[in-house]
Amino acid sequence: MASTAYARGSKPPACSRRHDVPAVVFSTAGYTDNFFHDNTDVMIPLFLSTSHFAGEVQLLITNYKPWWVAKFAPLLKKLSNYEVINFDKEADVHCFPGGQLGLYRDRDLIIGPHPTRNPRNLTMVDYNRFLRRAFGLPRDAPAVLGDKTAVRPKMLMIERKGTRKLLNLRAVQALCEELGFEVTVAEAGADVRAFAATVNAADVLLAVHGAGLTNQIFLPTGAVLVQIVPWGKMDWMATNFYGQPARDMQLRYVEYYVSEEETTLKDKYSRDHYVFKNPMQIHAQGWPALAEIVMKQDVMVNVTRFKPFLLKALDQLQD
Structure with a gap:
């Protein structure tokens, strides 16, 4: 050659x-x-x-x-x-x-x-x-939880600074800590090894849909991935890009779909707009429309509505 x-x-x-x-x-x-x-x-x-x-x-x-x-x-x-x-x-x-x-x-x-x-x-x-x-990541399995242990499960929340921000991140963090999680909030940087170690130390990884969820590859086998899915009929993308891969990695998987009350799209479009009435019209326009509308929204989750999903993640660590 x-x-x-x-x-x-x-x-x-x-x-x-x-x-x-x-x-x-x-x-x-x-x-x-x-x-x-x-x-x-x-x-x-x-x-x-x-x-x-x-x-x-x-x-x-x-x-x-x-x-x-x-x-x-x-x-x-x-x-x-x-x-x-x-x-x-x-x-x-x-x-x-x-x-x-x-x-x-x-x-x-x-x-x-x-x-x-x-x-x-x-x-x-x-x-x-x-x-x-x-x-050189040390953890192959998440922490063992149960009635006879005082271990607090570790959660890593990936913070986004551009689009699809979790606007009430601190409120969600407070809820997670109230439920018993030890929470770290971090944004992935250029040092892959350093952030890989941060992810590997977690039992639960939580993030809004986006490339940051790729860091699930560093989680210990059996850990939990929680994906917050933005508004816009994102179920195919959420499942195929991150949900099914998580299952193939033998991770536990929880996904939360935001309602129209939890997206900043409600501040830009009327409720009778196709963005809410028929979001598939966005998909029909191709990637430019998805990128401009769906991918540029931020979310503010309803902590009361979100709580059962966090409890599900906690339960899965005890299976």
Whole structure:
């Protein structure tokens, strides 16, 4: 394999570097500035495509982003025993005994059975374990609750500062603490390892629908994910992007759908507008309308209405 092309029928250039291990070539282009897409578009497919090599594989990256490689260095080093190669800038002619162009990919945050794409029957639970090893995360299971223990379950509330903010976050935090949770409020930052440790320390992760829920991948198996779903017939997106993946990771899952009284859309649209009468009309207009209307709302949950869902999360930790 060479990093430069040559004309059809001509003799390929001589190898200037020979490798004893196979190569896997992939791209970090696209939406890899978003943690959801970092995982769904690159890291999970890379894990699915290379974990069976046990490190004996050379990774070559096109559309190379130095900050992205630095951000996920612990994972890349766990998958390959060799420094990654910037395929676009490499002047040498590299030769390998074999290779793969591109990655195997399943659905978002899901690894399902497949005879060719996943012949080793890997699951998202395997990906979770891989992450724990790579980042040195200590917890494989949540705290054990029951009548004979005084342990307070730990909850992490992910705070959003842009759209889909939980406007009464402090009131929800107070309710959670009243119910017995030890609550930490945090916003995910650029340091993946540090935030992974924060998530892994939690028994319950609570957040409004968005990329922050991707951090469920760091929860201990058996922990609880609570998703607050904004107004706008978001059930398909809520379930497929985060709900079903949570179940595939052997997490317990609770979802709460806000009412029209709990969304800031009520301050922008009249109650006889299709936003409330028939939200599917938003979906029919495609992603631009969803992004402009549904994804830009904030929510203020009714704590009385929300309380039973928090109690359900608490109950699930005691199963």
